[in-house]
Amino acid sequence: MVSYKDVDKILKENGEITDLIISKSKMRNLLLDLIEHKVDNFNYETNNDYSYLLKIFDYFPFYFQVNFNDKKEYYLRMQGIIGKIKELIKQKPGNINKNSKQFQFLKKLIDNLEGSTLSFLYNDYINNYDGSKYDFINYLVFDVKRISLVEDAIKRFPYIVNVETKDSEKLIDNVIRKYIDELNIYTEKKELNNLDDLIYYDEVLKLLLGSDKLNFDIDRRKEWLNDINGFIDNMNSFKFNDLTKQKHVFFLNDLCDLIMGRQECHLDYLEYKYDVKCNFNQSINAECKRILNNKGTSDRYIIKDDIILTFDGKDAKEIDDALSIRRLENGNYYLGVHIADPLFFIGNNSIIYDEAKRRTTSIYLSDMTVSMFPSELSSNSASLLEGKMRPATSYYYEISSTGELVNYQFFKSYIYVYKNMTYQRFNEILCEGCDDLNIMRTITDLATIEPLLSRIYRIDPYYEKINRQDMNITDTNIIGSSISEKLVESAMVYNNHQVASYFDSKGLPFVYRVHAIDETERTKLEQFSRSINLNDSKSEYSKYINLIKNVYPKATYSLNNYGHSGLNLETYAHITSPLRRFADILASECLDKFYFNKFNDEDVYYFSDSLKDSVNRINQKRLSIEVFSANYEKSKRNNK
Numbered sequence: 001m002v003s004y005k006d007v008d009k010i011l012k013e014n015g016e017i018t019d020l021i022i023s024k025s026k027m028r029n030l031l032l033d034l035i036e037h038k039v040d041n042f043n044y045e046t047n048n049d050y051s052y053l054l055k056i057f058d059y060f061p062f063y064f065q066v067n068f069n070d071k072k073e074y075y076l077r078m079q080g081i082i083g084k085i086k087e088l089i090k091q092k093p094g095n096i097n098k099n100s101k102q103f104q105f106l107k108k109l110i111d112n113l114e115g116s117t118l119s120f121l122y123n124d125y126i127n128n129y130d131g132s133k134y135d136f137i138n139y140l141v142f143d144v145k146r147i148s149l150v151e152d153a154i155k156r157f158p159y160i161v162n163v164e165t166k167d168s169e170k171l172i173d174n175v176i177r178k179y180i181d182e183l184n185i186y187t188e189k190k191e192l193n194n195l196d197d198l199i200y201y202d203e204v205l206k207l208l209l210g211s212d213k214l215n216f217d218i219d220r221r222k223e224w225l226n227d228i229n230g231f232i233d234n235m236n237s238f239k240f241n242d243l244t245k246q247k248h249v250f251f252l253n254d255l256c257d258l259i260m261g262r263q264e265c266h267l268d269y270l271e272y273k274y275d276v277k278c279n280f281n282q283s284i285n286a287e288c289k290r291i292l293n294n295k296g297t298s299d300r301y302i303i304k305d306d307i308i309l310t311f312d313g314k315d316a317k318e319i320d321d322a323l324s325i326r327r328l329e330n331g332n333y334y335l336g337v338h339i340a341d342p343l344f345f346i347g348n349n350s351i352i353y354d355e356a357k358r359r360t361t362s363i364y365l366s367d368m369t370v371s372m373f374p375s376e377l378s379s380n381s382a383s384l385l386e387g388k389m390r391p392a393t394s395y396y397y398e399i400s401s402t403g404e405l406v407n408y409q410f411f412k413s414y415i416y417v418y419k420n421m422t423y424q425r426f427n428e429i430l431c432e433g434c435d436d437l438n439i440m441r442t443i444t445d446l447a448t449i450e451p452l453l454s455r456i457y458r459i460d461p462y463y464e465k466i467n468r469q470d471m472n473i474t475d476t477n478i479i480g481s482s483i484s485e486k487l488v489e490s491a492m493v494y495n496n497h498q499v500a501s502y503f504d505s506k507g508l509p510f511v512y513r514v515h516a517i518d519e520t521e522r523t524k525l526e527q528f529s530r531s532i533n534l535n536d537s538k539s540e541y542s543k544y545i546n547l548i549k550n551v552y553p554k555a556t557y558s559l560n561n562y563g564h565s566g567l568n569l570e571t572y573a574h575i576t577s578p579l580r581r582f583a584d585i586l587a588s589e590c591l592d593k594f595y596f597n598k599f600n601d602e603d604v605y606y607f608s609d610s611l612k613d614s615v616n617r618i619n620q621k622r623l624s625i626e627v628f629s630a631n632y633e634k635s636k637r638n639n640k
Helices: 004-013 023-039 051-058 068-090 101-122 133-144 146-158 158-162 171-189 197-209 218-233 242-259 265-276 280-296 353-360 374-381 425-434 439-453 459-471 485-505 519-531 538-552 582-593 600-640
Strands: 303-314 321-327 333-340 387-397 405-420 512-514 557-558
Touching: 004 023, 004 051, 004 321, 023 051, 023 068, 023 101, 051 101, 068 101, 101 158, 133 146, 133 171, 146 158, 146 197, 146 582, 158 171, 158 321, 171 197, 171 242, 197 242, 197 600, 218 242, 242 265, 265 425, 265 600, 280 374, 303 333, 303 374, 303 387, 303 425, 303 439, 303 485, 321 439, 333 439, 333 485, 353 405, 353 582, 387 485, 405 425, 405 439, 425 439, 425 485, 485 512, 485 582, 557 600, 582 600
Parallel strands: 303 405
Antiparallel strands: 303 321, 321 333, 333 387, 387 405, 512 557
């Protein structure tokens, strides 16, 4: 019977083990037995030559092609061996220097083991990986370009930060070059389309430079600083305008600070770097004041008789959605979804509109809100405040007692908001009743119709886990699970789906919220779930969520309808939060252009082009906003 000693002998003599007549599973165990035996018996004081053992890793890609059920066993075993090597490195005798062949062997061994384990863990996901550790991390960083996946790889295999090409090019050198390339593209185009790519490589550099395993000597740092300072000194020869030149110089200096580990993190710095403005300039404020003082009425359908209620968290200030319901004589429900209409106050040629487009969304931080619109508009004049007449878009649905959509009607409206309520108050009234019979009847009917609304969609469990965990930048995700929160979520999803379905059926320009996940990714998610031993441990659950994030695609906006896998809907959109998301403004514009007004082919052509530009901007701004928010909160925690 072949043992690990036989494999050891063959490797030492000729380095070829492919002639051994043995199963893959048996060889896998023998290879790991051999490595573990050598590690367990390692001695710094001997002159043994262990370098031949590194030939083992030439065979790993072949022998470790295993089904997912076996992966966990091998992964844990490799991690155990890595742990032993780390202890040997940590406990290096004082008389052994780091250049000794024994110490260098351990470094190479752990490097190869980490690379193999990394590829072993992800090889179903990264089909382009061909066995080279550099090629794998290079593919993650430069092709996959998902910061969460890069971060996960570095956390699992910290020594991967030092990978090199066969030409001895370090990963970090190439990332720095790519950072500068993206900076040139960003500034040359004089627009923000490439800011997300620049921010992405900035985040990768933070991960690499922040690692205590990075072997990046001071001389190499000085070389980069000299090169960057040369770029800055030569800026006068570049054909940039003054503002573009300032931005270019800022990012180059920021790169210098990052390399030397001395980055700033105050609010002004974060605003400038990530193109986020926390306040509105005087021009925007003055224009907002003017339009609110001079805005008259328009020809809209006035709704005063329906009992229109809003339901939000207790601290909500931008109230942009409301519900009404009544029973018809035929026994059907007549559900009204009423959405605030800021376009009543501003047109798409307004500087306020332009500023909202530039911001793309409101940002909700722990102690501050960075609004998409000035607060006088979003929290007052356009907000659906109790006891006020407000411009809105009203969506009415006649729904049978079995949940069938019988009829629908959309129109521009003036609505009277009967009451602003919290989720908690809704639940209390449903259980205990109240003296106001209008409110009591409305809440009872809304609670009754909720199961009919929610049955049109089914939230994917992975999608739900991620959305419930992430920081909610726009404050639009409903996190709770009470009947009131379920109702509002179901009503908004129902409305978003119906509006998107209308545009999809007509083939008209529209902004869809899309979330595509193929069967391969679905299988991978299920495999990841089975590989984690979930228990009550918070850290275990956190690891589980992070694993899912690494392979689960994010929803985005598109002019093409690809469906929404996370909600199991064929069509979906965002149109119910126009005070907080610019995508919802665009969807409202589509209604104005192609539902409420007459149009021709030329209108369709020109609006489609404009819509495409706006949608691209929203998608491209997402990362910089997320990183701004994360760095702001981190800065706040560090300053406590």
